[in-house]
Amino acid sequence: MSSYSRRCGAAIVLTAALLAGCSGGEQGQQKGGAGRSGQPGQGTPEVGFVVVRPTSAALTSELSGRTAAFESSDVRPQVNGIIRRRFFTEGSLVRQGQPLYEIDPRVYRAAVNEARANVLSAQANAEATRIQAERYRPLAQIEAVSKQELTNAIAQARQASASVAQTNAQLQTARVNLGFTTVPAPITGRIGRSLFTVGALVSASQTDPLAQIQRLDPMFVDIQQSANDLLSLRRALSSDGLVPTRAVVRLKLGDGSDYGQTGTVEFSEAVVDQATGTVTLRARFPNPQGLLLPGMFVRASFAQAINTRAFLVPQQAVTRDPKGNATVMVVGPGDKAVQRTVTAQRVQGPYWVVTAGLKEGDRVITQGLSKLRAGQGIKPVPANQNQQIAPPQGDGKGGGSGGSEGGQSSGQSKAG
Structure with missing residues (x-):
């Protein structure tokens, strides 16, 4: 290898070493700057919480029902005829x-006339026997007639009087039957x-029947409730926390629309249907427009009791674990997130009704739950308040970009 080639190779190696050194220095400066500026996500996260307190929540049930006429009567004939x-x-x-x-009515009118004639005949006979008995009385005293004849005359007079009463009753019956010809x-x-x-x-x-008449205003709605649910409700009413209430019933019609009028529960039957295992509750509804007709299937929702020790927790604070149990995050001792398993079986507006798992004064986390873990240190603030993120304190060297990023994060939080 020539001396020129060796010199070129050494120059390339030296240049690569210088570039590597510069790159390492910049990375070190960047790491050091990041550690000083405190990028979002590496500090203690802020979460919003609400303080829960016991309140009254209605124990609402939604059950199927069927409408029935308030009064129903068959029109039936009470006499025979055309x-x-x-x-x-x-x-x-x-x-x-x-x-x-x-x-x-012709046959029954004739019967009235016949009964009236019988009355007249009986009255005439009664008058004759009465006069005969009166004539026999002085004759029996002077023994012109025997006492037995007098006794027989008095008895015949009494029988004639009874016959008058009997024929009068027959006349009254004939008149009633004549009236029955008009239904x-x-x-x-x-x-x-x-x-x-x-x-x-x-x-x-x-x-x-000849026809049927139904009174449609007001209307009854027969609601079917499981006997086991009713038994559980009655047991719960005997314990603390649940008080009975007069049920105001709301209806949802078969097409899914709400019936504008509200009703009240009139009574509950004391017999369980052996075929279905349900108890019938009867509610009464006004029906001025005739919208409800007998035999319609409806859905009825009403409050059967009020829980005075329930907690209303915003829905976004309640999640479900893989087993389906409801859980919430609360602010625990030392400002750490603690997961609680609660009982939340129904909703009321924008809230879950929690009946177990919380106590008065618990701070339930409602904001900042997306990446929160149990046991993690947190900075709790009241929910719906703007989070204040302070800009990092730099040393004036290369800190301009970090300060700009901190100010942008604070503005986004306030806007949120």
Whole structure:
């Protein structure tokens, strides 16, 4: 190798060494500068918390139900005969006592006339026997007639009087049957279709009604609740924390819309359905517009009790572990994050209703949870306050860029 080649090689090696040294120095300066400036993420993270205190939360249930008419009555004939006329329009509103059908009254009118004649005959016979008994009385005293004849005359007079009462009762029965030939509305409500037409033969013993009337305002909603859930509720009411309340019921119709009116629970049946294992709760709803019809399926939500020792925790503070248990992060001793397992089975607006796992005064972390770990040191501040990030204290050498970055972070936090 010539001397020229050796000199070129040495120059290349020397240049590479100088470049490596400069690079190492710059990296050292950058590392040192980063350590002094304190880039975000290497310090203690700030988290927002809320202080929880016990409050009242309604124990709300959402159950399926079915609507039922407030009053329902079958229109039935009470005498036999042919329908002569119909006085109503199907589907219209009828009033109690309003005539609906007329059954041929001729046979029953004749029965009234016959019973009236029987009464007159019985009254005449009673008068004759009474006069005869009165005539026999003085004759028996002078022994013109025997005492037995007087006794028989008095008995016949009494029988004739009883016959008058009997025929009067028969006349009253005939008049009642004549009145039954006009079939009135038993209740006020909306009448359905007529199941029998004019000219049809009806009888008092038939199984099918002539029509059906239903009162639709107000309306009943029969709600089915599991007997086990009702038993758990009653046991909980006997313990501390739960108090009963008058249930205000809200309905969700079959199309998913909310029914504008609210109702109240009237009563709970004392019998469990053996087929379904449920207990029926009956609620009453106003229905002025006739939107609810009998037989509709609805969803009813109502509060059966109030928990006076529940905690309302913002939903963003509650997470679920792999087993599905609800957990929250709280500010623990020494300003360290502590994970708590809580009982949160339902929501109320923007909050989870926590019934176990927290105590009064706990500081539940609601902000800064994305990278927070249990046991990590934190800087707790009240939630929704602007975080104040101070700019790094540099020595004036190359600290201009670090100060600019710190000021930008503070501005973003305040904006957030």
